[in-house]
Amino acid sequence: MDRVGIIGYGHMGSMLVNGFLSSGVLGIDEIMVASKRQESMDACAAAWPGIGIARTNRELARQCRLIIIAVRPQETRGVLNEIASVMDGDEHVVSLAAGISLEDLEGLFSGSVTRVVPTATSAVGQGTTLVCHGRQVGMLDALRAEGLFSSIGNVALVDEVNLPAATLLSSCGPGLLAAIIEELAGATARASGLEAGRALVLTTEMAAATAAYLRETGKTPGDLVEEVATGGGVTEAGVQRLRERLPGVFDGTVAAMLERYGTVGK
Ligand SMILES: NC(=O)c1ccc[n+]([C@@H]2O[C@H](COP(=O)([O-])OP(=O)(O)OC[C@H]3O[C@@H](n4cnc5c(N)ncnc54)[C@H](OP(=O)(O)O)[C@@H]3O)[C@@H](O)[C@H]2O)c1
Structure with missing residues (x-):
């Protein structure tokens, strides 16, 4: 058979x-x-x-x-x-x-x-x-x-030439996003006194809803940032801070992962 x-x-x-x-x-x-x-x-x-x-x-x-x-x-x-x-x-x-x-x-x-x-x-x-x-x-x-x-x-x-980069996003990505969810929830709980488990549930639901919103509306992440981060508002303060620091963090993250990928299975 x-x-x-x-x-x-x-x-x-x-x-x-x-x-x-x-x-x-x-x-x-x-x-x-x-x-x-x-x-x-x-x-x-x-x-x-x-x-x-x-x-x-x-x-x-x-x-x-x-x-x-x-x-x-x-x-x-x-x-x-x-x-x-x-x-x-x-x-x-x-x-x-x-x-x-x-x-x-x-x-x-x-x-x-x-x-x-x-x-x-x-x-x-x-x-x-x-x-x-x-x-x-x-x-x-x-x-x-x-x-x-x-x-x-x-x-x-x-x-095959694109497999390392695509793997990093689609296969390693859930691990990266999970770490981000954990950090955002943890920082919010530490700064506010909101119970940690509650913060994690809210953050996880938010991440799933954000992905669904982008997928279903066809809007870009930039469109969504513009919708949520109104001038002078709370989101804008957060997005501004992230945009100052995240490019460097992610460039380093991706470089480290691609370097490690090159050694796997050798
Ligand atoms: N985990 C992920 O998210 C992910 C995503 C994409 C691709 N991958 C790839 O998927 C593959 C498996 O990853 P994994 O996370 O499933 O690893 P894993 O949990 O460690 O499982 C590997 C399995 O291989 C079995 N095994 C080892 N040597 C064997 C042999 N000689 N004959 C038969 N079975 C043998 C082990 O069996 P026993 O339990 O019987 O000892 C073990 O259960 C890897 O190549 C990884 O790169 C993983």
Whole structure:
């Protein structure tokens, strides 16, 4: 049977299994999972009774044509080396590993390869999964992979050269925004005596509503700032202060992240 195989049942692997099965894009008999530790495989079997669990990565690779490798970047080469000998070259491998290029992956295995970058927010069907197909990926395989990932949110096709920057926004971005939400709520609570938990709830709701407003109206962030920050008002005082300091903070943040991206998986 032509099943979709997922190697690695960690944060991303379990999120993909949950997303593909909950959305109905795959049935329970269309998916197979392998992971390193027995505890992870037991957790998967308990969460999804009847799911196919492979005892080894090779057993999974023998039974699946589309194989998603959801292990850490430093483990990805080892897993591909391990399964390459049982594959016949007709498989489509989807790698989640940051920092391992299509060229590197194609050098380890003779089939077709796609790089995919999901995001933690895919767990609630939101956010964008980045997809970058290798040269050898046929149209049907490309569409099949894109269809799978569109069941857990948006899909954006990205050239490999733009993958680091796009990853920083769509995949690392939720971590950055979460840190900003935490800081804004914390500073407000410290300065005012507003209870910290209450401040966090208000800030989280505000962030979600702001994104929804921008998305639904098509307005730019600049338009919204102009609407909210009336002359001489409270928002204007805050926006002015942020605009003095944030460009430097964010230039440094992005530079540090891109530098780190260049070392991942090496
Ligand atoms: N987390 C994110 O937001 C995010 C976003 C986009 C892309 N990614 C990418 O997704 C990949 C997975 O990240 P993650 O956050 O899910 O990592 P994780 O939670 O550490 O999960 C990795 C899983 O790989 C399994 N594993 C390790 N070696 C293995 C082997 N030889 N054979 C089979 N399974 C093996 C581990 O299994 P056991 O539990 O059985 O030990 C673990 O559950 C990474 O390449 C990362 O760059 C992550």
